[in-house]
Amino acid sequence: MSGHLILVSAEIQALLQFNQDFSRREGFELLVGNDGEDILRQARTRRPDIIFVAPQLSCQNPTCICRQLKEDDQLHGIPVVAVIDGNDPDERRHCIAARPDDVLFKPINQHLFLATARRTLGLAHRAFYRLQTSLIVQFGPARDQLRAACAYNLSSGGIFIATETPPSLNSSLCVLLDLPTGREPILCQAIVTWINDRDQPARPEIPAGIGLQFLSLNLSELFAIRDYIACHEQDHEGSGRPH
Secondary structure: OOOOEEEEEHHHHHHHOOOHHHHHHHOOEEEEEOOHHHHHHHHHHHOOOEEEEOHHHOOOOOOHHHHHHHHOOOOOOOOEEEEEOOOOHHHHHHHHHHOOOEEEEOOOOHHHHHHHHHHHHHHHHHOOOOEEOOOEEEEEOOOOOOEEEEEEEEOOOEEEEEOOOOOOOOOEEEEEEOOOOOOOOEEEEEEEEEEEOOOOOOOOOOOOEEEEEEOOOOHHHHHHHHHHHHHHOOOOOOOOOOO
């Protein structure tokens, strides 16, 4: 999806063997930095949504690139994930000192890369904002058994749906989100993490319903939810229990 960028160091590109089909399928544009200077240059000019670096190859000081990214006034808000050799005590120590937002230990694969990107982007946004909304959504046990309901709040990690006939706790559901700001509807899997019972509500101040955690968002879908929230967060206050 245009405008959504992931910047990786050249070593990570070589390890994971990304191609254009992979990034297009997952809905992002991939940028590759050849060294520390190139990573900094692209971070400043392209403003990626997240950066994956192998710090030990970016400069002689293993903490250099992470520190420069996190201490830069313009770049410090971009999540940085360091990929390191977990068997090297010095590398672990240097990495901790550099304070990246997350750490991956080699060997890594494309699945782990995507899971980390989803988690880091999702939690980073969810931690400071949950949008109260009246968005009409659909949910059900299967994609051909969906029913309409009103969402009470939405974050990039999950959704609270108002309903007086909740499914059981920990049950798996399909959720269909048709966001006004999105290019196409989002159909994803989710799990019921808590229930606000109609007769004995845990949160009397909010409607009866269910809190769901998203399980199967790809990156383009995660970005679409973040964009929708960003469009509305100036006008609303977040509310509700964590999903």
